[in-house]
Amino acid sequence: MGAVGGMLIGVALLLLSTFNPPAFAAVRGFFSEITTPVASGLTWVRGSVAGVPGGVSSYWNVRGENARLKKQIADDQLLVSRARTLNQENRHLREMLKLRDVSTDAVVAARLVASSLGSTRRYATLNAGGWQGVKTGQPVRQPDGLIGQVIETSPNTARVLLIVDPESIVPVRRTRDGLPAIATGRGDGLLDVRSASVATMIFQPGDTFVTSGTGGIFPPNIPVANVIRTSRDIAVAQPSANPDSLDFALVQQTFLPEPTPTPSPSPSAKPKAEKK
Template identity: 70%
Template structure:
């Protein structure tokens, strides 16, 4: 039969010894504390070594307990810091993305601003400019390459006039309405532009390929050896395109022909300049009226 829980310690010798040792420990501790108190009061010099020895014994224990307490007390702060760092990291990532977009927009606006300034400067020095108009669209996905201007006959745009921008020639007006005009781009297969090579002046013919590039062939009986990087400008032959307007640069050469990239890309343009034809058609000579007699001298 198990002993009851409220059994007195007198029935157990082990319990009696434990209780006795507890009393002895309490009384001994009190006596030691009293002795140390008296020693520190009446003989501080003798108490100093004792205090040092007690400090040497209790310092590691105190340090360990302090380290454990700091670790336990810092757990909530660490958890809060973790979630705070995550939210701050997400905010900074979002800010970096927004700043990258702002920088991209600023660069795009800066390039557009520089291009418009160049176009305005070109318009100021060009004496044959008719109007600066916006390129509404261009057919870059088709083999036929056209563009539309938001200016027409009411603004002075006429059939046959060349269209250009600051970087080079774009095309030629083939239809002119009251407020719009259709432009045949130089990359269209039906486009033919007389050109000359910049480094030696040899004449050539630039025609469109329908894929955004140009075919350049020699316009003389002499064999023209093309080299990558050769630049071509309008020659003025034919009286339509004014001379020295940049047309293209050779990107792939062969013996009798070359493939060139146009200087001006209408797919990335907003505005263009319409110019008068280089040599306008001569006015028809007046026909004599039937029956008119010449004046006597």
């Protein structure tokens, strides 16, 4: 039944297009207005459905690429950080070697491998010891200033008492007028500077102090501290060499050599008894 109806409609449209083309054009336009929106909707649905796999694939590709780029950025930042650290170490090592070459009392340049930054006692460990000529009492410094003093040695390591330790005492002098003072550690990374004479010393922020050579341990003119604030006859100073960024250090001979021990006299030989 439907086939016969469709055939009759087709024959009518054929006759209409043959004998009355304007009427056929109007009928064709009518049906086109009806079918075009439906066809457009079907085309959009078909395109949307067909694009779903591609969209999902693109999402995962973009997400994976984003993760890869983030990892690459993190790796690049790590490489940059390592390069900066190596560059800083190389610069410090070059400065240390230059200082060693111009020093006439250098013992050895070595690395500080550990330090006690988490307590009030401030020590550091040097990876050079008795086999490298390091002895108890020798001063330890960096190009920026004094670090401390060797207090213990083993064949290949040495323990250094840092100048910021409360037990550290360093004779110093003020650079602008040569007045003597004593620098002692506070245990918090800073130093207390007190007058070494009976007269009251007036400290000012910005005063700089170097070793005086008094006591015969520390060679003179090694930078020690810079005053940052004052309180009556005591000045709080920052060490010239930052104790929190220690890496390489130079061990030096003591300023005055140890006195040569006086040989003890050998016991005199007992006189032989005379024979009767």
